[in-house]
Amino acid sequence: MTNLTTPQDSREPGRIILILGDQLSHDLPSLQIGDPQKDCLLMAEVAEEASYVPHHKKKLAFVFSAMRHFADELTAAGWNLQYVRLNDPDNSGSLIGELDRALEQFTATEVLVTEPGEYRLREALNTWSGPARITMLDDSRFLASHDMFRSWAEGRKQLRMEYFYRDMRRKTGLLMQGDAPEGGKWNYDSENRKPAQNDMFMPKPLRCDPDRITQDVLELVEHRFPSNFGRLTPFWFAVTRAAALKALDHFIDAALPLFGDYQDAMLDGEPFLYHSLLSQYINIGLLNPLEVCRRAERAYYEGHAPLNAVEGFIRQIIGWREYMRGIYWLKMPGYTSENALGAGRDLPEFYWSGETKMACMAAAITQTRDEAYAHHIQRLMVTGNFAMLAGIDPHQVHEWYLAVYADAYEWVEAPNVIGMSQFADGGLLGSKPYAASGNYINKMSNYCTTCTYDVKQKTGPKACPFNPLYWDFLIRNREKLSKNPRLMQPYRTWDRMSAEKQQEYLISAEKVLNSL
Ligand code: FAD
Ligand code: DLZ
Numbered sequence: 415m416t417n418l419t420t421p422q423d424s425r426e427p428g429r430i431i432l433i434l435g436d437q438l439s440h441d442l443p444s445l446q447i448g449d450p451q452k453d454c455l456l457m458a459e460v461a462e463e464a465s466y467v468p469h470h471k472k473k474l475a476f477v478f479s480a481m482r483h484f485a486d487e488l489t490a491a492g493w494n495l496q497y498v499r500l501n502d503p504d505n506s507g508s509l510i511g512e513l514d515r516a517l518e519q520f521t522a523t524e525v526l527v528t529e530p531g532e533y534r535l536r537e538a539l540n541t542w543s544g545p546a547r548i549t550m551l552d553d554s555r556f557l558a559s560h561d562m563f564r565s566w567a568e569g570r571k572q573l574r575m576e577y578f579y580r581d582m583r584r585k586t587g588l589l590m591q592g593d594a595p596e597g598g599k600w601n602y603d604s605e606n607r608k609p610a611q612n613d614m615f616m617p618k619p620l621r622c623d624p625d626r627i628t629q630d631v632l633e634l635v636e637h638r639f640p641s642n643f644g645r646l647t648p649f650w651f652a653v654t655r656a657a658a659l660k661a662l663d664h665f666i667d668a669a670l671p672l673f674g675d676y677q678d679a680m681l682d683g684e685p686f687l688y689h690s691l692l693s694q695y696i697n698i699g700l701l702n703p704l705e706v707c708r709r710a711e712r713a714y715y716e717g718h719a720p721l722n723a724v725e726g727f728i729r730q731i732i733g734w735r736e737y738m739r740g741i742y743w744l745k746m747p748g749y750t751s752e753n754a755l756g757a758g759r760d761l762p763e764f765y766w767s768g769e770t771k772m773a774c775m776a777a778a779i780t781q782t783r784d785e786a787y788a789h790h791i792q793r794l795m796v797t798g799n800f801a802m803l804a805g806i807d808p809h810q811v812h813e814w815y816l817a818v819y820a821d822a823y824e825w826v827e828a829p830n831v832i833g834m835s836q837f838a839d840g841g842l843l844g845s846k847p848y849a850a851s852g853n854y855i856n857k858m859s860n861y862c863t864t865c866t867y868d869v870k871q872k873t874g875p876k877a878c879p880f881n882p883l884y885w886d887f888l889i890r891n892r893e894k895l896s897k898n899p900r901l902m903q904p905y906r907t908w909d910r911m912s913a914e915k916q917q918e919y920l921i922s923a924e925k926v927l928n929s930l
């Protein structure tokens with residue numbers, strides 16, 4: 415660890431450049447304009463960031479280890495860097511406190527920081543009244559600036575991702591032939607909804623052995639956060655850019671060709687399928703989203719992966735990921751407290767233990783506990799769907815997701831949870847709630863084959879809980895949802911049911927809810 419010193423030979427005071435734990439990119443704007451001869455870098459592991467939600471142990475280890483490796487790279491590149499460890503005796507516990515402390519040691523009139531990803535931290539820095547002025551730079555690692563997104567959103571009745579995505583294709587030129595999309599269509603999702611089979615070859619994600627730095631961090635996390643959720647070991651995430659680039663190559667070679675086909679599939683015992691597991695590396699800054707997309711695009715033009723896979727993959731990154739960030743900054747503050755459906759039930763304890771007889775929920779939660787990972791359909795259609803059907807308080811659901819995934823930062827997690835998954839923003843993001851009965855899960859997975867419950871039974875003690883909860887959800891929210899054109903059909907189906915059948919559904923749902 416180095417201490418900040420004012421360089422002897424500088425005629426004018428340098429700046430302090432604060433690098434946050436998810437800004438581990440050598441092309442970070444503040445590093446690009448910083449001067450290694452004069453400026454000092456500050457990185458700090460602090461209790462406040464480590465505990466604003468009870469992060470998964472693997473997520474904590476990932477962030478701290480990647481921060482330490484990145485700090486070593488910056489020092490080797492000639493920067494004067496102060497790195498504060500979590501257990502340093504003088505650690506004040508917050509990033510603002512560490513900034514104040516650094517300014518006691520290093521004369522600086524300016525603090526340079528790339529805009530934090532989360533509103534909370536941006537506010538803390540913007541309202542800081544320390545002895546230097548803060549200059550906040552736009553985060554150029556995103557394609558759409560706040561202004562660009564705001565002007566795209568302005569005047570639109572509905573903010574549909576698909577149209578935003580097309581603009582991002584035009585802006586980047588990814589999979590474009592002049593003004594036209596490659597292959598003649600913008601979106602190949604209709605080819606991407608196949609269920610997976612047990613006997614398919616499943617590529618495993620690249621696993622990296624922990625080095626000395628990671629081992630120290632693993633000990634630190636176990637010691638400081640013994641009762642946090644999640645299994646700490648085996649720990650195999652990449653924690654450097656070099657290793658993350660290998661993980662990217664591995665995904666492109668082994669999984670991308672079938673990524674599209676099985677994107678929505680779920681299979682017991684196969685937590686990763688053909689997914690990339692790159693979100694934690696992109697979000698923390700080890701990989702640049704555009705370089706990831708260009709790499710996938712190359713695989714298409716070299717004939718290694720088909721268009722449905724490559725287009726689908728690129729859409730997730732330049733479409734959904736950028737769009738989610740745009741929504742977050744458009745709607746904060748206040749977005750994380752939205753609760754359009756007035757849901758108020760507490761998050762069931764089994765979200766932390768995985769102890770439930772519902773096989774799909776147990777699989778998604780135990781996998782989350784073990785890997786700090788679940789893929790999109792598990793997050794959306796299993797744990798998210800259940801929470802929405804059961805009427806769980808969306809803020810509690812939001813805090814759970816923010817804590818348990820290695821890739822979770824509020825700017826991307828909150829729109830996915832509050833908006834896409836819980837419909838708590840009243841439909842800003844989705845044209846209808848992602849509500850589904852057990853039938854959907856049965857179609858897209860093999861979980862139901864080993865479940866205590868029977869997915870075919872609609873009511874009664876053996877019935878799949880998703881079945882009565884689905885109807886209960888629609889009826890509970892009839893006033894708010896029945897005018898939605900995409901829900902007309904289910905409401906008509908309900909109205910055609912006999913009163914006894916309706917009653918059976920509602921009684922079964924009540925029993926499930928009372929047992930939570
Ligand atoms: P892949 O399936 O391989 O997808 C490729 C990449 O596309 C991902 O790495 C990611 O960068 C991007 N991507 C895909 N879908 C989305 C999306 N909906 N929003 C933003 N980026 C997307 N993603 C996060 O990065 N952090 C979160 O905290 C997060 N929380 C979520 C919560 C819920 C309820 C839901 C439904 C989705 C959430 N997502 C989140 C989106 C998505 O589930 C993850 O990005 C994805 O599962 C990460 O795994 P992967 O890298 O294997 O993704
Ligand atoms: C997620 C996280 C954690 C667990 N710890 C730290 C930390 O100790 N120091 C730090 O600078 N950043 C950490 N982070 C990432 C920040 O929470 C993240 O930069 C903000 O949430 C903004 O996205």
Ligand code: SF4
Pocket residue numbers: 771772773774775851852853855856861862863865866867868869878879880
């Ligand atoms: Fe999940 Fe219902 Fe299938 Fe059981 S029967 S795995 S609860 S969908």
